[in-house]
Amino acid sequence: MGERLERAAGLSATAASTGGGAGRRASRLFHGHPKVGLGALLSGPLLWLIVVYLGSLAVLVVSAFFTIDEFTNQPTTQLTTANVEEVLGTRAFWDTVIRSVAVASAVTLLSLVLALPMAFYVAKLAKPWARRSLIVAATLPLWAGYLVKAYAMRAVFEPGGSGGQGGGFLQGAVGWTPGFGRTAVVLTLTYLWLPYMILPIYAGLDRLPTSLLDASGDLGARPLRTFRSVILPLLVPAIAAGSIFTFSLSLGDYITVKIVGSKTQLIGNLIERTLLAPNQPLAAAFTLWPIVIMIAYLIVVARLGAFESL
Amino acid sequence: MNLSGASYWALRVFTWMVLGLLYLPLAIIVILSFNTATSLSWPPDGLWLDWWRKAAAADAPRDALWTSVKLALASTGVALVLGTCLSFALARYRFFGRSSLSFLVVLPIALPGIVTGVALRNTFLRLGWDLGFRTVVLGHGTFCIVLAFNNVIARLRRMAPNVQEASADLGAHGMQTFRLVTFPLIRSALLAGGLLAFALSFDEIIVTTFTAGAGVETLPQWILNNFARPNNVPLVTVVATVVMLLSIPLAWLAQRLTGEPTGLGAGR
Numbered sequence: 001m002g003e004r005l006e007r008a009a010g011l012s013a014t015a016a017s018t019g020g021g022a023g024r025r026a027s028r029l030f031h032g033h034p035k036v037g038l039g040a041l042l043s044g045p046l047l048w049l050i051v052v053y054l055g056s057l058a059v060l061v062v063s064a065f066f067t068i069d070e071f072t073n074q075p076t077t078q079l080t081t082a083n084v085e086e087v088l089g090t091r092a093f094w095d096t097v098i099r100s101v102a103v104a105s106a107v108t109l110l111s112l113v114l115a116l117p118m119a120f121y122v123a124k125l126a127k128p129w130a131r132r133s134l135i136v137a138a139t140l141p142l143w144a145g146y147l148v149k150a151y152a153m154r155a156v157f158e159p160g161g162s163g164g165q166g167g168g169f170l171q172g173a174v175g176w177t178p179g180f181g182r183t184a185v186v187l188t189l190t191y192l193w194l195p196y197m198i199l200p201i202y203a204g205l206d207r208l209p210t211s212l213l214d215a216s217g218d219l220g221a222r223p224l225r226t227f228r229s230v231i232l233p234l235l236v237p238a239i240a241a242g243s244i245f246t247f248s249l250s251l252g253d254y255i256t257v258k259i260v261g262s263k264t265q266l267i268g269n270l271i272e273r274t275l276l277a278p279n280q281p282l283a284a285a286f287t288l289w290p291i292v293i294m295i296a297y298l299i300v301v302a303r304l305g306a307f308e309s310l
Numbered sequence: 311m312n313l314s315g316a317s318y319w320a321l322r323v324f325t326w327m328v329l330g331l332l333y334l335p336l337a338i339i340v341i342l343s344f345n346t347a348t349s350l351s352w353p354p355d356g357l358w359l360d361w362w363r364k365a366a367a368a369d370a371p372r373d374a375l376w377t378s379v380k381l382a383l384a385s386t387g388v389a390l391v392l393g394t395c396l397s398f399a400l401a402r403y404r405f406f407g408r409s410s411l412s413f414l415v416v417l418p419i420a421l422p423g424i425v426t427g428v429a430l431r432n433t434f435l436r437l438g439w440d441l442g443f444r445t446v447v448l449g450h451g452t453f454c455i456v457l458a459f460n461n462v463i464a465r466l467r468r469m470a471p472n473v474q475e476a477s478a479d480l481g482a483h484g485m486q487t488f489r490l491v492t493f494p495l496i497r498s499a500l501l502a503g504g505l506l507a508f509a510l511s512f513d514e515i516i517v518t519t520f521t522a523g524a525g526v527e528t529l530p531q532w533i534l535n536n537f538a539r540p541n542n543v544p545l546v547t548v549v550a551t552v553v554m555l556l557s558i559p560l561a562w563l564a565q566r567l568t569g570e571p572t573g574l575g576a577g578r
Contacts, residue, residue, distance in 0.1 A: 248420050251422055
């Protein structure tokens with residue numbers, strides 16, 4: 001399409017080359033020289049994404065190898081591997097990383113288990129006129145605000161004092177609450193990011209022709225077999241796309257962890273605490289964990305077709 | 311596929327249960343905003359409009375709201391310009407590194423906010439810049455680009471190339487074609503991407519924390535700071551309720567514009 005368009009526009013520019021006007025002159029410049037147009041379009045975004053963003057990430061990675069001045073706590077440019085050795089060589093840090101990956105995986109799995117049946121009902125079983133309202137209802141909470149929802153969950157889980165005095169919603173209405181801790185963190189993060197899982201799965205199911213499911217049924221497959229052999233394989237890209245958000249947003253979180261996690265620590269808490277210490281090089285060494293984990297994760301889900309379903 | 315009546319009802323009940331769970335905590339916050347006590351305990355001690363009156367008189371949340379709106383508008387502007395340029399380049403040209411660019415644009419939103427935040431903070435400080443409103447715009451703009459990009463490129467890919475050829479055949483030069491043909495066709499995609507970018511920037515807290523200096527307080531920061539003070543908890547629930555009410559028309563508009571439920575331009 002691009003080439004044809006260029007040629008057509010080039011022709012019109014030549015035909016109109018007798019005309020004047022700044023717009024016309026600019027158009028001629030761009031269309032006679034497609035590279036000029038491309039350069040103009042790309043220079044801004046590339047300057048930003050490569051120089052500012054990737055540049056910052058690169059500097060961050062390098063600064064993990066800097067030492068820190070003992071008196072001023074400022075990073076110096078003297079190189080050392082001590083920070084990375086400390087991060088890799090301390091048992092407690094490994095536990096935190098494993099805990100973070102476990103929490104992010106649990107959130108992703110729980111979101112999947114909740115989103116799949118719901119998206120299936122909305123996309124394939126609900127009356128056509130109800131579909132749109134249902135899916136909008138599922139996405140509206142995304143607009144309510146991260147902190148509002150995190151604190152709302154605090155109001156749900158609040159255990160109160162001894163005997164449940166001053167307890168939150170669960171304690172007051174049901175008489176039982178998991179209290180603050182790792183369970184509350186997983187449930188709250190799932191609550192926060194669930195719509196990001198529902199949306200791509202719903203879109204994927206919506207694209208799936210219903211006749212395909214009927215055909216599977218006609219060939220004698222029971223609903224569970226149809227789900228496993230027809231629906232699930234076709235939904236892999238959509239699930240992978242949704243999982244980027246549920247996994248990544250949970251992996252780096254430290255604010256929800258502070259709000260409902262009690263003493264729970266995830267990798268984000270380590271980074272924040274070290275940065276405030278202040279020990280910038282050590283904090284940078286900690287950020288290598290989420291960077292490496294997420295890039296590996298992205299490479300895997302890209303193979304599964306996640307980026308086409310984003 | 312022949313689902314039995316029981317499975318149909320099971321899925322139906324499950325769906326409504328999940329929806330109920332999504333709204334229950336929000337309902338609790340709204341109800342607590344009418345609470346007379348200063349805690350999050352349930353049931354509320356008594357209901358009154360006290361805190362609504364106090365919130366209406368408070369300056370700090372209003373200032374923070376205004377900061378957040380300005381910030382979100384600036385970041386959205388940056389994201390729209392850069393995202394649109396990038397989507398035109400990718401939709402219309404073939405060039406070296408083209409496929410890695412679509413990976414690169416997703417990266418700022420796929421890496422945890424704390425990584426983006428710490429990386430940018432580090433760079434800004436090393437460059438000797440003062441952390442403030444401008445550095446937060448830079449931070450938010452970085453992860454908002456993908457929203458404008460996703461929406462515009464989806465529209466460009468669906469657009470028939472012959473409309474532009476027709477425009478050229480009728481004697482329009484490139485700028486006229488853009489103004490009269492291409493732009494009207496992508497306008498709603500820009501608006502949808504812009505709304506999503508606005509919402510994401512308005513809600514962002516982690517990148518803000520690391521790229522803002524002491525002089526900037528956004529609404530999420532105000533909420534975070536005030537929930538820690540027990541006496542201000544009901545005030546925060548009032549502000550939270552107001553923000554929720556304000557976001558409903560925006561969400562509705564974004565949904566109308568894309569014709570699809572909108573997350574991150576998901577589903578195209």
